[in-house]
Amino acid sequence: MKQATQKRRQGEALHRFSFKLSPVAAGCAVLIFGMTDIATAQEAANNTVVVTGIRKGIEEAISIKKNSNSIVEAISAEDIGKLPDASVAESIARLPGVTAQRSRSSGKAADVSVRGLSPSFNGSLLNGREQASTGNARSPEFDLFPAELMGSVLIYKTPDAALVGQGLAATIDLNTLKPLDFGKRVLAASYRKQRTGVQSGSEEGTGDRASFSYVDQFANRTIGISLGLTKFKEDGGGQQKFDSWGGWVPDVDYNGTTVKAPGGFKADTETSKNNRDGASLTLQYKPNKNFKSALDIFYSAGSTSLKKTGLEGAVAGSAGGYDPNGVLTNATIVNGVATSGTFSNYKGVVRNHKESADDKLTSLGWNNELKLDEWTAVADLSYSKAVKHSKRYETTAGQPGDAASLGSISYTGFNGGNFSDVKYTTSLNYADRAVARLTDVDGWGGGPNSPQAGYVALPDINDKVSSIRLSAKRDVNFGPIVAAQFGFNYTDRDKARTGQEGRLVVKGGGGYASAAMPGSATAIAGTVGLPVASFDPDGSLGTIYELARWVDASVLAKDWTVSEKVTTAYAMGDLDGQLMGLNYRGNFGGQFIHTNQRSSGNQVDLAKCTGITVETCPFTTANGGKSYSDFLPSLNVSFDLGKEQFLRVGMAKVLSRANMDDLRASQEFGVKTTGPFPILGGSGGNPELKPFSAKAFDLSYEKYFGKKGYFSVAGFYKQLDTYIYRAPRTFDFKPFVSANTPLPLSGPYKGSTVGLLTTPQNGNGGNIHGFEVALNIPFSLITPVLDGFGVMVNHSDTSSQITLPAFGFGTSNVSAETIPLPGLSKRVSNLRLYYEKNGFQVAIAGRKRSDFLGQISDFQDNQQLTFIKGETIVDLQLSYEFQTGYLKGLSILAQANNWNNAPFQQYNTDPSVVTDKIVYGRTYLFGVNYKF
Template structure:
């Protein structure tokens, strides 16, 4: 791959030099609040956003960082996720080329909390994060990250709270009609033989206020957006189940390597880590989204206000996915080269090779909104209330087919290079390269459609998730004059959250005779050029591909088999969580140590009750044509109901010393909680079966059984302390330095207990792994730095230069044990059996996170370069317990440019991921490659007209 480090180093050095010069000049800049600056300078674009963010951070009564736009559609980012990752201490996990899950201050999404217009929001991922891809950035005006807690906040967020807000039309105070269109182009689209061409995104918004005479004032805002684009990607990946195999064993060519126990490793037996399969994937994605946001704000008089807002977003995407799958990578593993920590660097083996086309369609619908009322009962007494609803429905359906290697092709001609009926020999070499060099026997032609002639299989998988949140809250605020305690607030919140999901599978197998005609009818050329050309070590650039929908219909006789008549399964989740919370809080303003001192203190009480229903049934054994087995429910289900309950007291204190007019010292101390994800509260079971070999008993075929949740899981609680020094020399400049500490009360470790299942009419005792909270205590220390400055004192044209940068360092002794290979806890005795591999840290923790931008304004032109980087972090799989996965160091470079023709018309150009940075996963230890994903740069060309 090209060496990008010099470019990044130069950019960082330039930023560092710029910061130093800027802060040296800041003392001489115009003082904050200068009347001449307010009267003479019209601030627009990114500079206006920076000024607004600085002002709101300064005026906040807690430690916070805020990204704000004075006008609708002015957030300086192409997506909400990308906007958030420019905020100090925030970092994102990138999916499909865009920012998705957010980590705050080195803590993963499950320790953060996200709200929309101050309310809890649902999503389709099974966790408590907001799906930022559902919300158009053009229709959101403020994104805030609150890093310390107030008692009146919705409970949640050990790391912090992300709050997204749309405009309030009366507060906006002016009419605004705006039309915006963007063309979108993905760099990798040019690799495709049939490129989709540019996508598009269109947004229209309207804000107005109406004088109703005796009925008061009415404000209206309405925004709509439609989007259609493509996101081609390419990757090398592996299965999510890894085992440790015995390093002393010579493995037969007809068998899998034998797993080694933790006790054997402890006694000195060498081991190596290996997944069950490895896959090359080429796919094309088409993405569509339609969204509508609306709000009404009515003030019938000076003491009463009503507000109603609604958001709806429907996103549909399709994937045409083509996999080349080595399905038996544990088979015949010999001639091994293994690193000291068990990473398999070289070996020879043999495996079935599969061409597996899949057509996926995901449909996700979000609906949310609320009705609020505020009543100024007296000059010093206000009562407010809010009713809210948020619902997400996600359906994801795959139609997947498989054709496998065989010793005779579709014409019954002997295929050279095939051994043991349908396996092909290969070498695996992962020494000094981006991805492994997998070289198959040269006699076997991967590009010959004839060679994929047996073990036809069709799967129709449909995953449906439904997540709803209903809530109500009432707040009372009493204000006092001429008193140290300036305001007293109290309130209560009721919430009912439900989460259900099911995963339905229809699977059919076909003989060699049945697959021949389908093979001939549904062939297609490899869909792109230069596959994984940026990955050093890559040896496979194409293979025989088939049309997924054609092959599905050719084998089944129908375009879609539909669901099973009965979608019940032991893996289904059905969770209800009810929350009652109440708080009391006081604001104060006084003098302490001869310094102005203000802030708030209070306490919040939270009671949470969980009811989780799971299904249990006997299982029948289905022997498939390819020699594998499938387990299906007998249809006789028993519902088991589990309950859990927890109580938490969450005190909080925030104080601000005004050391000088432009220098603030903030202190914060609070207790916070983060609830388990809704999906993590499920009572279902997931059974993983070995594939590709015949087994003497079903017990031998069961790879493992995992609980897909734990209804008794309690919230993770932490004690937290923050100290932040903030310097505001002028409206364009600020410097802040913060140190923080968190002590977690609890952690998670897998426990193993035996459960009995009736399989094929016979009782089978199987160890089941469950994630369970522990009594461990762990700590996190962090440092956070933020700088923003505009070089207004430089001579023209350099006075248009500005910079903004943030850096976060965090370190923790929190441990996440690997589900299969980490420490195991006996649920009866509590005895811990040491694991084979080291534990990971806390979900989402990068020790170093940096975000920096340089912007330049000259007349109507504005340019901005944004660099974002984070070091390696542990990334949990969403939806249930899993083995440890690490994302390697990542950094990206984005660019934006805009040109204002006049006050109405402007044009923009944006580019993201200019360095074509891949995303690289390791599993289950760092350095053991699981996945290499690359997607190229994305470009946006837009025009906006406002009047």
């Protein structure tokens, strides 16, 4: 029993510092189940072999998983500064039950979904500590953490009582290097050159990545230092995009009959630029066996920009007050659909938009551990600050609002639903700057008295997280309880979103004023292939345009502050015993959490708001908040079935807090006239919102083959107690109106203060359940002939009995009354085949997920829901490391990401009708690593 306890503690110490399953794979699993003795014998025979590269990373990750008391997944760096993929998110997405959602702007893995739940359900930690973020979500984007600075990533699928900052789906803990874990000084440097947008149909981009790592120990290994530096610069290639305006197919008249025709489109070519500098520093001090101290510093600063150049406009209908309806001529009609034809009165809008941001994340952590007799006390202090300054320019060019002679647009190849395949031609050349003038093309500002030749928004995010944690642990001898731990954690978080925005007005002119577009550059408008005039709008405010600041209820409601104070007290006991002849280990305990949340926002006085300026639309500050407590019990037990087989059981209550902007106290409302009748309608946050919470049960069977491989099958069930959704509800706005507030003038709600308010709300009931299967083995376990080959394959299937009101979509053309849980992919599969021997490394990896409901940012920086088609993404990797001679320690590598050029596709409710399509192309990386 004592020996088992010692092994458990060694495993915990290491942990703290540290396609669909095919018949062939299943057959391999059955075959190797009877080979435990062979695997053990091979490991004993080769125990002096130094394992490096892919297999080293796999073996270290398996060791973490095997020795953990909880159900976890892990990845470990193949070598210092070398995670398996170019980004943390891509590496994590290869684990069982884990997948990634690609960024619409870059095509790269950005957000991580675990067990079919959206990224906001995860808790994210850096070295065990909560971090500030630069977005509306709680957790920081994974782009802020360069893969070269990470030593390992651990995903807790079941929590324990000592895990603070946990999530409902999982808790993701990113860990930097610890210098005293290394046996000697290590220096490593790497450089990668990349090409992006290959075979995207547009221009290619380039990029450079460089990193340097230094690990050393001094004073007889009592002092350790690890330093990591990274620099990344990318000029992204062109990405061709197409948006069918939500699949709009209006009825139009053609020779006295009604036919279907494409309503309009938006087609852009996007180019991006990304720069990021990262640094990680850890100082460790361990003068004796009773005391150790570690100071962690992490820094990440970057700038991003996204330039959109394209063409937008109504084909069959109208897009604004200056855009008359077109008349269809020369049409071909098939089954009531105008498959080709020409529309007159086409007012094309040339789009030159640019979104840019500068962000900075600084994180400090100081951990001290002191052993006093039988007690081990730990004090941990941390501070994290994130800042993001953003700019969004939108400019429009074309014919002015009072243009007398308009052009036409012709199209071919339309069948009623294949929007992205239609071919368009225009009578006017929108690459000609005499045609594409900077102006208010369609009257989107409301008319000549309020011209809008573009729009600008300048939002800022500031987030600070401070935390103190105290804990004490000692060994005990109380039946199966072999250790007891008590702790306290206090976290203080303050986050604010501020900014200003407004219309761009051409300087020195009237309502129909126009200006020449600077320069002579042209670009291609997305997938439609039409040439358009191009320029960079950054800096045009003050030279070409004036700002007419927009201050109305909807704009003011975007600004908010949220303050959150969370106190956590926890107790946990470690278990080591025997039940029905089976040895087991594990833990049990609970967290008591008290939360005090407060928020403020802007409230517009509609009775006094007569315009959209500060002077004409006064506002006040609204405040709100809530205090509440939660108790989160947890139990993890791992039964040793013999022959390296384990049965793990996990039970816990888990929660995930709402996104910060959902807690804002601001709201806006007014008379809505877009429905069947006028009614007061509004939206806002909910400062009294409580977290998602669920009771979770997990069961996992794991079979290990030494530290070389494993097979696992797991099931999980989460009974949701509360969840958060957005939906309109009946609301009486009477406390917020006066005698002069505009009210509906007709219909059943004429003169009524009762209307619909859309805010985040807490619902209850429903469940999420599923299973996972994983196989990770080197083929040498089967036969020595296949030495060097191996496979990692896993599949997960997740279902939910939760449906939510279909509200919050970026398009109004969604006919469904209910929607599934956002982020839920029913099926997720991963496959990685590799060969590694004599310095050669070859790997092919694919990840596949089914359709899911995703979240994207719209043109107003609001989060919108959209259905995203399932995708399969294939990546390739090839490298060679010199084993001897003067070049020993040098390795060269080549990678190809998104080899199959999988597009990003959105739809409303019918997967066969794609409303938005983005082609990213492949990304090639070529580089060298040198370790000495």
